[in-house]
Amino acid sequence: MSDEPNLDDFFPPRASLDKTPAAEPLGIVMAGSLSKGLDVKLAGKRLIEGLAVGRYVVIHGQGQQFFCMINDVALDNTNPLVEKSPPDMSNPILDRIHRGATVFGRVHVAPMLVLDGDTPKPVKTVPSHFAEVYDATEEDINRVFGQADEEHFWVGAPLDMEETKIHLNVPRLVERSIGVFGKSGTGKSFLTRILLTGVIKQRAAVNLIFDMHNDYGWEIRTEQRESVKGLKQLFGGQVAVATLDDESSRRRGVRPDFVITLGYDEIEPEDIAMLRQTMDLSDRMIDAAYLLRRIWGKGWIRRLLHADGEEIEMISGTTSIHASTLPALSSRLGRFRRFDFLKEETTDKPVEKILEYLEAGKSIVLEFGRYGNALEAYILVANYLTRRIHDQYVRRMEQALGDRSQEPRPLLITIEEAHKFLDPQIARQTIFGIIARELRKYNVTLLVVDQRPSGIDEEVMSQIGTRITALLDNERDIQAVLTGVSGAGGLREVLARLDTQQQALIMGHAVPMPVVVQVRPWDAKLYAIEGTAGDESLTLMADRASRTLYGDEGFEGFN
Amino acid sequence: MSESMLAIPVGRVLRANVTNYVIGCRAHKEQLPAFGSLVKTDANDPVFGLVYDIVMSDDPLIKQLTVAGNRVPEEIIQDQLQNRRLPVEISVLAVGYYLGGRMRQGIPPRPPLSLDFIFRCDDDELTAFTERSDHLSLLLGNREIPADELLVAHLQQAAAARPSPTDEYFLQDAGGELARLLAVDMLRLDGILRRITSEKK
Numbered sequence: 001m002s003d004e005p006n007l008d009d010f011f012p013p014r015a016s017l018d019k020t021p022a023a024e025p026l027g028i029v030m031a032g033s034l035s036k037g038l039d040v041k042l043a044g045k046r047l048i049e050g051l052a053v054g055r056y057v058v059i060h061g062q063g064q065q066f067f068c069m070i071n072d073v074a075l076d077n078t079n080p081l082v083e084k085s086p087p088d089m090s091n092p093i094l095d096r097i098h099r100g101a102t103v104f105g106r107v108h109v110a111p112m113l114v115l116d117g118d119t120p121k122p123v124k125t126v127p128s129h130f131a132e133v134y135d136a137t138e139e140d141i142n143r144v145f146g147q148a149d150e151e152h153f154w155v156g157a158p159l160d161m162e163e164t165k166i167h168l169n170v171p172r173l174v175e176r177s178i179g180v181f182g183k184s185g186t187g188k189s190f191l192t193r194i195l196l197t198g199v200i201k202q203r204a205a206v207n208l209i210f211d212m213h214n215d216y217g218w219e220i221r222t223e224q225r226e227s228v229k230g231l232k233q234l235f236g237g238q239v240a241v242a243t244l245d246d247e248s249s250r251r252r253g254v255r256p257d258f259v260i261t262l263g264y265d266e267i268e269p270e271d272i273a274m275l276r277q278t279m280d281l282s283d284r285m286i287d288a289a290y291l292l293r294r295i296w297g298k299g300w301i302r303r304l305l306h307a308d309g310e311e312i313e314m315i316s317g318t319t320s321i322h323a324s325t326l327p328a329l330s331s332r333l334g335r336f337r338r339f340d341f342l343k344e345e346t347t348d349k350p351v352e353k354i355l356e357y358l359e360a361g362k363s364i365v366l367e368f369g370r371y372g373n374a375l376e377a378y379i380l381v382a383n384y385l386t387r388r389i390h391d392q393y394v395r396r397m398e399q400a401l402g403d404r405s406q407e408p409r410p411l412l413i414t415i416e417e418a419h420k421f422l423d424p425q426i427a428r429q430t431i432f433g434i435i436a437r438e439l440r441k442y443n444v445t446l447l448v449v450d451q452r453p454s455g456i457d458e459e460v461m462s463q464i465g466t467r468i469t470a471l472l473d474n475e476r477d478i479q480a481v482l483t484g485v486s487g488a489g490g491l492r493e494v495l496a497r498l499d500t501q502q503q504a505l506i507m508g509h510a511v512p513m514p515v516v517v518q519v520r521p522w523d524a525k526l527y528a529i530e531g532t533a534g535d536e537s538l539t540l541m542a543d544r545a546s547r548t549l550y551g552d553e554g555f556e557g558f559n
Numbered sequence: 560m561s562e563s564m565l566a567i568p569v570g571r572v573l574r575a576n577v578t579n580y581v582i583g584c585r586a587h588k589e590q591l592p593a594f595g596s597l598v599k600t601d602a603n604d605p606v607f608g609l610v611y612d613i614v615m616s617d618d619p620l621i622k623q624l625t626v627a628g629n630r631v632p633e634e635i636i637q638d639q640l641q642n643r644r645l646p647v648e649i650s651v652l653a654v655g656y657y658l659g660g661r662m663r664q665g666i667p668p669r670p671p672l673s674l675d676f677i678f679r680c681d682d683d684e685l686t687a688f689t690e691r692s693d694h695l696s697l698l699l700g701n702r703e704i705p706a707d708e709l710l711v712a713h714l715q716q717a718a719a720a721r722p723s724p725t726d727e728y729f730l731q732d733a734g735g736e737l738a739r740l741l742a743v744d745m746l747r748l749d750g751i752l753r754r755i756t757s758e759k760k
Contacts, residue, residue: 044735078742087749093727093756097734102742 025132026051027107029059034126037071037110037490040133044100048073048107054159054494054505054516056136057109061127065115067136067144069514071490072108109133110490112513113144120144120512138164144512153198155506156517166506166517168195168466170202173510174412176465177436177446181453181481185223186470187501188449189215190522192414193231195447195468200235200363201530205410205445207363208354208389210382212372212416217241217365218254228522231365234531240362242354244341244381245369258353260366262384263346264305264336265298272333274383274430278376278420285329288321295319302344304330305337339377351388358389358411375420382415387431389413393442410443418448419455427457436460454480465509471498485514568676569598570649575670578653580608582677583646591647595712597680597688598651600671604658607680607688608651609713611704616645651677652704654694662687664694682720689717689729692736699740707747710737711754718755730755 026046032038038059042048051073059066077083082102089095111127113120120143141164146152152167178195182188193216199205209216209231217230218241232239240257243249249256269289275281292300295315307315307330316323336342357364366385371377393408400406415421415432427433435444437460448464450456454476462484472478478495482488485507491514495505498516507514520526569592570584582598584591592598592610599605624631624639656667671677680688698706698713714733718726734752741748 078738079745081745085745085749088753091753091756093730093734094752096731097738097752097756101735101738102745102748 023134023137025134026057027105027133029127029129029131029133030106031129032108032126034111034123037108038068038126040107040109041076042100042105042107044096044104046105048075048105050160051105051107052159053497056141056158057107057133058115058136058140059109059111059127059131059133061131064127065140066111066123066127067113067115067120067140067513068109068111068133069490069494069516070107071110071493074106074108075103076106077103108490115140115143118143136161141166145515150202153202154520155194155198156504156519159503159516159518162518166515168198168506168510170198170204170510173466174199174205174410174445175440176509177448177463178412178510179418179453179456179461179464179467179481180447180449180469181467181472181477182451182470182504183472183474183477184451185500186498187519188451188470189213189220190502191468191470191504191519192216192447192449193220193522194519196231196363196414197234197526197530199412200231200238201532203361205412206358206361207365207412207414207447208358208385209363209365209414210378210385210416211365211367211414212378214248214252214367214369214372216414217367219252229527229531231363234527235363236532238362238532239365240357241365241367242350243367243369244371244377245367248369249367254367256367257357260350260353260381261341261343261346261348262350262381263343263348264302265345267301267342267380267384269293270387271380271384274379274421274426275376276426277423278379279332279335281329281332282325284322284325285332288325288329291319291321301333301336305334335376336380339371339374341371341377341381351385351392354385354389355392358409361409375417378417379420382421383431386413386435390431390435390442390444393444397442408443410440410445412445412447414447414449416449418446418450419452422448422456422460424457427460433457433460436463451477453477456480458483466506466511467508469495469505469507470503471500472496568601568678570646570677572600572671572673572675572677573646573648574673577666577668577670579611580606580651580653580671582649582651584649585643585646587640592649592679593712593716595709595716597654597685597713597716598677599680599684601676601678602671604656606653606667606671607655607662608653609698609709610649611652611709612648612650614648614650616648618645620644649677650704652698652701652709654697655688664688664691665697685717685720689714689720689733692733695733695736696740699737707751710751714755 025043027040027042030039030041051070053070053073055070057068057070059068079102087094087098087102089098111123114123141158146167146169148154148165148167151169151171153170154165155168156166157164158166180188180192196207196209196216199207211217218232219230220228222228232241241254242258242260243256244260246256246259269286272281272289273286276286292304296303312326315321316326354364368378393411396408421430421432422436432446435446453461454474461480467481469481472481472495478492481495482491485491491505494516498505502519503516504519505514505516567590570582573581573583591613594610594613596610597607598610599607621639653667655662655664695710698710714730718730721729734755737751738748
């Protein structure tokens with residue numbers, strides 16, 4: 001035998017390296033199927049308490065690796081008698097003997113993808129019996145979810161893998177509508193802010209955010225009564241803050257880029273049709289509104305609100321409108337008088353102003369101030385603006401005739417309390433239902449934030465490309481979110497066991513497989529990594545300080 | 560047990576088949592191998608076995624001496640103890656063998672030959688032999704020997720041959736194998752495991 005050194009001693013063949021994972025296997029595959037998932041027997045040394053639903057494992061099959069998610073954890077034994085007559089586990093050696101041999105943990109895993117080469121592929125088969133199962137490594141996770149680049153944005157970490165990053169493919173995220181769901185207090189706004197940060201940072205789309213509770217603009221008060229930065233502070237000139245309630249904005253130290261007012265003359269019957277449920281408008285009232293618009297023209301609301309009994313009688317007498325309908329409609333629309341942003345007459349052109357910003361690549365956060373608590377104000381304004389902006393987008397897309405350079409920038413519209421806009425009874429007619437259904441045909445998509453997904457029209461839900469779901473405990477809501485998702489049975493367990501805050505299940509178009517993430521914190525580290533405002537933000541802060549000291553006279557405008 | 564004692568043969572093979580063999584010896588009480596001990600033949604490819612029975616047969620003189628009471632002179636008793644006319648018979652279950660330079664567990668391909676010397680195995684040999692536990696199924700499946708008691712004695716001796724804490728690791732591994740083999744018989748498993756671990760509790 002030759003004493004000469006063999007090259008293989010120093011550099012083992014690659015195949016053998018690939019076949020020998022460094023870590024101890026977590027267990028072995030016992031049984032299962034592609035449709036129902038696989039049962040894995042845990043190794044004796046493995047603590048079952050260290051495993052949680054939603055975690056990832058990789059099964060090393062004979063020819064390929066299967067990336068799987070744990071969706072159930074169970075106790076098992078080799079003989080049911082052990083349950084009736086448990087061994088003496090006070091003896092530590094007996095304890096160690098029985099664990100793993102007589103009694104053992106069993107986890108149910110759903111095969112999600114096959115790791116073959118750089119691109120994960122859909123799984124179409126299962127690994128063979130007794131294939132070894134390993135914890136997914138950071139490298140495995142990156143192979144599936146991609147690494148940080150100009151398309152991928154870091155949203156959080158997989159469960160129990162704090163150092164590993166899960167990235168969303170942002171261009172794919174905005175390609176279709178997005179849903180952020182979760183019961184009250186689970187951090188939907190926080191999740192939405194993270195997503196919007198990714199969209200703005202990657203410049204995947206411009207945003208129009210209907211900010212009901214002032215959760216996105218300049219500064220946000222958390223539930224813990226702490227102040228955290230809003231999108232404007234992070235992205236400076238890339239984000240503009242508009243407001244319906246200038247007074248509230250100023251009180252909170254926000255200097256809005258512009259104030260929005262709407263004229264009664266601009267409101268059309270279609271704008272109030274969406275308020276049918278919120279304002280308890282009957283079909284007759286809606287019909288009357290259309291008729292009044294035809295008879296009185298643009299000033300129909302103003303004229304109805306000022307009409308005396310004689311004029312109302314005259315209209316009732318000369319049209320098919322019932323005598324009691326007009327006073328009732330007038331009384332309902334009279335509630336608009338509480339909204340100071342609605343003016344008898346205004347020269348403001350809010351739609352043009354917003355489009356101007358959007359065209360310049362600036363996202364807009366529209367704060368509702370004190371009107372955030374008035375649902376009819378929120379629905380009216382969101383519907384009013386979106387209908388008109390969508391019309392403009394449709395027109396521009398048609399003018400572009402497929403010339404991508406002429407197309408308007410992709411627009412992502414964020415609405416909260418989405419079930420009020422996308423209720424099955426109205427979703428087919430409303431602009432939001434239309435946008436959700438037409439996908440990105442006109443470069444407009446929705447980001448809907450809601451706590452009652454079961455209240456959203458089923459067809460609209462099926463068109464939501466990416467669903468990001470915090471904890472839900474209502475069975476109907478869970479059902480609604482999982483409709484149309486393959487392997488929903490396993491995900492149901494995962495969804496019902498999320499932490500109450502900062503955990504979410506992401507599934508759909510932007511991720512290759514459903515993923516439970518511990519959402520990254522919204523803190524100074526995030527500001528430093530993602531924020532692009534830099535000196536510009538400092539200028540803004542200096543400006544705020546200046547206004548506090550000297551009032552508005554010293555202020556010369558924003559960037 | 561001292562090395563010099565180990566070097567003294569326990570006895571010679573009286574009769575044998577592939578599954579067990581019987582040793583005849585005239586050993587003193589303290590030289591007799593204990594129940595559960597690992598012994599081996601002295602051939603080039605030794606056959607290993609576990610002692611599962613020790614029989615002392617009688618003869619007419621012994622019978623007379625037992626009924627004679629205190630009238631038998633002490634020198635006659637000592638002569639009988641030292642120069643027995645009938646051998647002590649030690650039954651051994653064959654559990655392993657050497658083949659091609661490797662220690663294997665299982666029934667040997669051929670039995671030891673009559674009059675082959677038999678020796679006790681030292682701690683190193685016992686430790687090496689019990690590195691694997693394939694022989695445990697041979698014991699569990701044998702209905703003609705006190706299998707459970709033999710198993711307990713053998714595993715306790717094998718554990719005692721190891722330094723701490725490897726003795727506990729050994730018992731865990733062997734216990735795990737027993738749990739696998741006796742998965743359908745929990746009561747039997749529980750009884751065996753309790754006894755092999757009783758001294759370690």
